[in-house]
Amino acid sequence: MTAREDPVVSVQSLKTYYHDDSIVGAKPPVRAVDGIDLDIREGETVGLVGESGSGKTTLGRTIIGLADATDGVVEADGQDVTEFDAEQARDWQRRVGMVFQDPEESLNDRMTIGEIVQEPLKAHDWPVLTVAVEGDATVRGSGVRPAEPDETVDLTVGLDGDVTVRDELPLSADAVTAAVDRSGDAPTVDVTVEKSRAEIRRDRAFDLLDRVGLSEEHFYRYPHQFSGGQRQRIGIARALALEPEFVVLDEPVSALDVSVQARIINLLEDLQDEMGLTYLFIAHDLSVVRHIADRVAVMYLGNVVELGPTESVYADPHHPYTVSLLSAIPGSGSPWTGERITLRGSPPNPRDPPAGCPFATRCPAKIRPDDYDLPERTWRALDELRVVFRTRARAEASAAETIKRLIGLDVAGQDLRETVSDLLADHDLPPAAQSTVDAAVELAAGGDDDAAAEQLREAFGSRCDREHPEPYDGGEDRTSQCLRQEAEYDGVAETIRARQEDEP
Numbered sequence: 435m436t437a438r439e440d441p442v443v444s445v446q447s448l449k450t451y452y453h454d455d456s457i458v459g460a461k462p463p464v465r466a467v468d469g470i471d472l473d474i475r476e477g478e479t480v481g482l483v484g485e486s487g488s489g490k491t492t493l494g495r496t497i498i499g500l501a502d503a504t505d506g507v508v509e510a511d512g513q514d515v516t517e518f519d520a521e522q523a524r525d526w527q528r529r530v531g532m533v534f535q536d537p538e539e540s541l542n543d544r545m546t547i548g549e550i551v552q553e554p555l556k557a558h559d560w561p562v563l564t565v566a567v568e569g570d571a572t573v574r575g576s577g578v579r580p581a582e583p584d585e586t587v588d589l590t591v592g593l594d595g596d597v598t599v600r601d602e603l604p605l606s607a608d609a610v611t612a613a614v615d616r617s618g619d620a621p622t623v624d625v626t627v628e629k630s631r632a633e634i635r636r637d638r639a640f641d642l643l644d645r646v647g648l649s650e651e652h653f654y655r656y657p658h659q660f661s662g663g664q665r666q667r668i669g670i671a672r673a674l675a676l677e678p679e680f681v682v683l684d685e686p687v688s689a690l691d692v693s694v695q696a697r698i699i700n701l702l703e704d705l706q707d708e709m710g711l712t713y714l715f716i717a718h719d720l721s722v723v724r725h726i727a728d729r730v731a732v733m734y735l736g737n738v739v740e741l742g743p744t745e746s747v748y749a750d751p752h753h754p755y756t757v758s759l760l761s762a763i764p765g766s767g768s769p770w771t772g773e774r775i776t777l778r779g780s781p782p783n784p785r786d787p788p789a790g791c792p793f794a795t796r797c798p799a800k801i802r803p804d805d806y807d808l809p810e811r812t813w814r815a816l817d818e819l820r821v822v823f824r825t826r827a828r829a830e831a832s833a834a835e836t837i838k839r840l841i842g843l844d845v846a847g848q849d850l851r852e853t854v855s856d857l858l859a860d861h862d863l864p865p866a867a868q869s870t871v872d873a874a875v876e877l878a879a880g881g882d883d884d885a886a887a888e889q890l891r892e893a894f895g896s897r898c899d900r901e902h903p904e905p906y907d908g909g910e911d912r913t914s915q916c917l918r919q920e921a922e923y924d925g926v927a928e929t930i931r932a933r934q935e936d937e938p
């Protein structure tokens with residue numbers, strides 16, 4: 435669907451860190467969300483992708499107020515969600531919903547489907563019907579209150595006592611009477627609802643089950659009696675119970691068979707159209723969000739490294755991490771025509787992220803200094819050598835042991851110099867580079883591993899290791915956080931292709 439421009443939620447410089455509870459020996463916090471800017475516009479679906487642990491769930495939970503922000507702003511209707519008091523937070527909870535990945539775990543097996551779907555209704559004491567009266571009037575009655583300006587109106591009462599009920603409510607106008615007393619200065623309206631709130635809740639649950647493709651007969655059954663796809667439908671009905679505007683869908687189809695996935699995605703799209711919903715759709719790979727997302731946000735180590743309209747990002751990814759994710763889509767669906775990119779190693783520890791670009795340690799398009807013309811594999815060997823010295827400086831372990839762990843070499847009995855030459859054995863370093871390495875090894879052998887690492891950094895270090903990239907405006911509603919977007923550098927895809935050709 436076409437999104438309108440207004441953001442429902444505007445995330446600004448958001449950080450969510452998890453701190454250890456223990457005071458003694460506390461580790462640095464996990465920087466799950468580490469400085470994110472993201473507007474989610476009314477009516478759109480933003481696909482949030484990235485590998486496990488990149489912080490997707492934490493971002494979704496922080497937006498809807500289930501996780502505490504450490505810093506930054508989550509703005510909705512001009513207010514900062516992260517600063518809400520208890521009552522405002524409760525109000526916000528009504529306006530947002532969340533669907534979880536594993537319908538098996540997220541549904542309580544001791545509750546019937548009817549109870550599960552009604553749970554949020556009861557928790558929020560729903561319904562208290564909002565009443566709008568023509569002109570200035572006082573509203574009285576149990577289970578009703580006057581509608582605030584800009585609030586959804588449940589009952590509209592005319593001064594002749596005529597009542598109109600909002601279509602979405604399971605309540606007929608016959609069940610509501612309004613007695614208008616005009617004897618005072620302003621009219622007073624006494625509203626009586628003949629249907630109990632429990633009955634309205636039950637009928638609302640029936641409606642919700644119907645909307646998600648289940649039926650009344652399922653009301654008294656238990657979750658274990660349903661298939662995975664049906665359980666996810668129940669999870670969706672529960673998330674929509676309070677008519678939210680914004681829903682976080684956290685891997686809603688990842689646990690389902692492929693054939694079922696398509697049906698659930700279709701259902702979510704239909705519900706979005708019918709109810710005017712805005713979605714944040716979390717998935718770990720790009721193939722799932724391709725059809726449902728208007729825009730895609732790619733997350734890595736607590737950062738949104740690329741953001742843009744889905745088709746545009748697919749056709750021409752700007753960030754090397756996006757390129758690598760796209761290259762992993764199996765079959766002909768991938769717009770990346772090069773070889774699959776296998777990222778080296780694993781993501782850095784989010785308690786201790788790199789100082790520069792978060793992706794620098796694994797980036798297949800890392801910027802290299804102009805001083806030497808070396809093949810990429812040699813640059814990587816030099817990076818590894820620097821990590822060895824740094825790790826050795828920190829851990830005070832023997833360099834041989836460190837190297838052994840890092841690259842799996844058999845180094846038993848060898849000394850530092852030998853293991854370093856093993857690491858660089860297949861690489862042809864120009865004399866100037868070789869003497870820099872030799873000097874660094876001497877420093878390390880003399881016990882000054884820090885100086886050795888620093889020497890290598892000065893000679894062979896990359897901008898990417900030092901500078902955290904700012905969001906770069908790529909035009910056409912696109913941003914990416916990669917220094918390679920600057921005009922002086924070759925493009926990301928082009929660089930990766932050239933490096934792949936260099937090293938079959």
Ligand SMILES: Nc1ncnc2c1ncn2[C@@H]1O[C@H](COP(=O)(O)OP(=O)(O)OP(=O)(O)O)[C@@H](O)[C@H]1O
Pocket residue numbers: 452464465466484485486487488489490491492493718784
């Ligand atoms: N309650 C918590 N306490 C401490 N660390 C946490 C907590 N929840 C998540 N983390 C850590 O925060 C980081 C981000 O986790 P998060 O679940 O947000 O990522 P994700 O991208 O959604 O991953 P997944 O797809 O595996 O859920 C991870 O390193 C994770 O281990």
